[in-house]
Structure formats: structure tokens, C-alpha cells
Amino acid sequence: MKEVDYIIVGCGLASIAFCEELRGNNKTFVVFDNNSQKSSIVAAGLYNPVILKRFSEVWKAKEQLNLAALLYSNIEKELDITVDYKLRILRRFTSIQEQNKWFSASDKPSLEPFLSTQLVKNTNLAIDAPFGFGEVQHAGRLDTETLITNYKQFLKRINCFEEVTFEHQNIKFELGSIHYNGIKSQHIVFAEGFGVKENPYFKTIPLTGSKGEILTIKAPDLKIDYAIKSSVFVIPLGDDLYNVGSTYNNDDKSNTPTESAKEELISKLKTFLKCDFEVVSHIAGVRPTVKDRRPLIGRHPKHNNLYVLNGLGTRGVMIAPYVAKALYNFIEKGELLDAEIDVNRFL
Structure with missing residues (x-):
């Protein structure tokens, strides 16, 4: 049986940011993705710290921009690609x-x-x-298609990617761990985008889409x-x-x-x-939009080793690194999630 620290379901912007958080902390993981969700791939990739309809600041804009710039720069160096283009x-x-x-x-x-x-x-x-x-x-533009395509290839090269549909019904809960199709893991993070509606553990979260x-x-x-x-x-x-x-x-x-x-x-x-x-x-x-325009991050109310990383809406490029780090620190360091992004505000 293969043993990892994390199983991650989905491979969009949120998942990639969380993978990089795990890699930076020497955690082992495997990603499952069946290419069914297209929001990250088809996104225009434009990021800016201002809501231009109302001339107001994006929530935690400075923190998001700083983390995003560092993350995408590190990925560009690791994969020898260019995806982050500064743009007026x-x-x-x-x-x-x-x-x-x-x-x-x-x-x-x-x-x-x-x-x-x-x-x-x-x-x-x-x-x-x-x-x-x-x-x-x-402000700038992230080439999301190039990023996701190349990152999946990278995960395949390091044997951390399964290009198959994740079967939720095959999860088996053991003492302190999870067994799934020959893999033993400490945690599962669901970053499925709007596909979470097919997830029996988190399908009730208020993701409007x-x-x-x-x-x-x-x-x-x-x-x-x-x-x-x-x-x-x-x-x-x-x-x-x-x-x-x-x-x-x-x-x-x-x-x-x-x-x-x-x-x-x-x-x-x-x-x-x-x-x-x-x-x-x-x-x-x-x-994957939410009615209060904040992400849905946190732990399942009954299963302590199941987590959701979702609801990034129209600003995934900027907010993905921020919420990925927040979820990692919540799981591994016991740091509280900001109440505005904690999924428990609805559950």
C-alpha cells in the first residue's frame, strides 16, 4: 500500500497552490483529476487588486498579491516556463x-x-x-492554461498524479487515516471546483456556480x-x-x-x-462562486481528515495562494481560519 500525507482531488489553481505548500514543507501527496472542471483553464487570468465596478479594494489585496507573486515566480523557475505577465x-x-x-x-x-x-x-x-x-x-495576467497543463506534466514526472475520476464511495476510514484504492493517507483535500456538487461529503456547501x-x-x-x-x-x-x-x-x-x-x-x-x-x-x-463572495475553506463537520478548498470565484489567480496557505496552517499548525473564509460559517 502506498502511503502519503495528502490526497488532493482536483487540479486547478487552488490545488496547485496547495501542492506547492505541501512541497515546500516536505509533505507527500497524490493528486486525482479527470479534467472535468474547466473554470481554471478557461479563466482569462487577469488579476488586479481593485473591484473596478465600484472602485473598492479587493479583500486582503496586499497579502494576496505578495503570496501570488512569490508562488508563481517559484513555479516558473521550477518548470522553466513563463505564466505571470505584468500588465497595465x-x-x-x-x-x-x-x-x-x-x-x-x-x-x-x-x-x-x-x-x-x-x-x-x-x-x-x-x-x-x-x-x-x-x-x-x-496588476497582471496569469496564463492559466499553460500553468495547469505544465503543472500536471510535472506531477506526472514525480509520480504524484492520477488522471482518473476520484470515486468518493471508495473512501474507507481507518484509525487516524484514510484508505483509498491502495493508498493510505492522513488527509484528503477536495479542490474540485464546481464538481464538488458530486461530492457526497461537501455537496451541501452553498456553491452557486x-x-x-x-x-x-x-x-x-x-x-x-x-x-x-x-x-x-x-x-x-x-x-x-x-x-x-x-x-x-x-x-x-x-x-x-x-x-x-x-x-x-x-x-x-x-x-x-x-x-x-x-x-x-x-x-x-x-x-465556483459563493453568495458572499468569499472562499469555502475548512474541515468536514464529522470527518476530521476531510477538507474542502473551494469557492475561489472570479479571483482564483490572486486568492488561491492565500487560502492554500491558510488551509495548510490550519491543518498542520492548528492556526484558526479567518471567519470570512471558514466553511463553517455555513455548515
Whole structure:
């Protein structure tokens, strides 16, 4: 029988962050993943410390950014890849009133490091922005597909990956440990994203799920090396390619792209993009969202060696390293979880 410290179910952003926490502390583990959950793969990967709809700070933004920068840098060195791209984000203003709200927000101590007080004037004929832009600092884009694809290959090379469906009914609880299909483990961490709805141990957690769809367009005349946030995001990928997103659908829980979402994104894009473009791809995935917009982290109420690491929503790139470390310290060091992310706030 193979013995490990941890079994991890799922291999998205949350799982990868937790794996790195385990590796940094010399813990053994095996990851199970069947590629059924697509939210991390299809994510646009944009990270920023500001909620640009309301000009307010993301929860624990500074702590999240610091941990994320260190984690992704370490992974880039370990795997010899580049996934973290620093990127300016320009928030398009639609009125003088929005400009004034931006400058008022930039005076707040929590937002001062992130919101530039210099108005950025538009000089690009392909963009309609008569009121200019506000610039978000300390932002970027994580290439989530490259990260996850390469990290799975890495796990395979070190014999820590099982590309199969995890069968929850095969868990057997022994004294102080868990047996699962020839593996003895001290703990199981479920990082299944919206797939947790099929998990009999945590299926009742209040994960609502929000389907998001993203287009990739080719726009040779746009020529920008920064992201634009308006009615939709436009994110440069290189070679005149841009991601455009995203939609929010709380009813459809499939990973199938829809024509209605495509039309919605194109319609919103055309409100400020004045050049020709071609849609070259269209993808969809269900984000693991929670009604109070906080992750779901913690221990099962009856089984002390089962844990959940979920509910990262639309900000998985930034928050995954933070909550992975919090869960590890909770399990191994007995540190209390922040009440705002502890799953017991619902259980």
C-alpha cells in the first residue's frame, strides 16, 4: 500500500497552490483529476487588486498579491516556463462623474497604492474613450492554461498524479487515516471546483456556480499592450490576439459555449471598439462562486481528515495562494481560519 500525507482531488489553481505548500514543507501527496472542471483553464487570468465596478479594494489585496507573486515566480523557475505577465489595466471612463469617483477612491489609504492619480488620455483611433482612462497598478495576467497543463506534466514526472475520476464511495476510514484504492493517507483535500456538487461529503456547501464565457478575437488594427476594462475586458495575448470577457450566467451549469453569450460579448465590445475584428475561439466554464463572495475553506463537520478548498470565484489567480496557505496552517499548525473564509460559517 502506498502511503502519503495528502490526497488532493482536483487540479486547478487552488490545488496547485496547495501542492506547492505541501512541497515546500516536505509533505507527500497524490493528486486525482479527470479534467472535468474547466473554470481554471478557461479563466482569462487577469488579476488586479481593485473591484473596478465600484472602485473598492479587493479583500486582503496586499497579502494576496505578495503570496501570488512569490508562488508563481517559484513555479516558473521550477518548470522553466513563463505564466505571470505584468500588465497595465486601464479602466475606461464613461463620464466626468466616473472620473471624479476614481480620484476620490484614489485618496483612500487602502487604494492609494493601486489607483494612479494621472488621467490617461486616449490616443488610439481604434478605441472610443472620450473621457480617458484610469490606470490600475500592480496588476497582471496569469496564463492559466499553460500553468495547469505544465503543472500536471510535472506531477506526472514525480509520480504524484492520477488522471482518473476520484470515486468518493471508495473512501474507507481507518484509525487516524484514510484508505483509498491502495493508498493510505492522513488527509484528503477536495479542490474540485464546481464538481464538488458530486461530492457526497461537501455537496451541501452553498456553491452557486456562475458560468463564464470568453472570446478570443484577432484585431490587427487595435495594437494595445495593456488591458481595457469597460463593459467587458479586453486582454492582449500577443500576435494581435485578445481575450474578451466575461459573461455571468447563474442558471446554466454546463461548459458548453452559447451563441447568446457570444452575441452579448460582441455587442458590448462594439460600444467602444471601433476597428474590425474576427472571433477565433469561444470557450466556457463554470466558476465556483459563493453568495458572499468569499472562499469555502475548512474541515468536514464529522470527518476530521476531510477538507474542502473551494469557492475561489472570479479571483482564483490572486486568492488561491492565500487560502492554500491558510488551509495548510490550519491543518498542520492548528492556526484558526479567518471567519470570512471558514466553511463553517455555513455548515
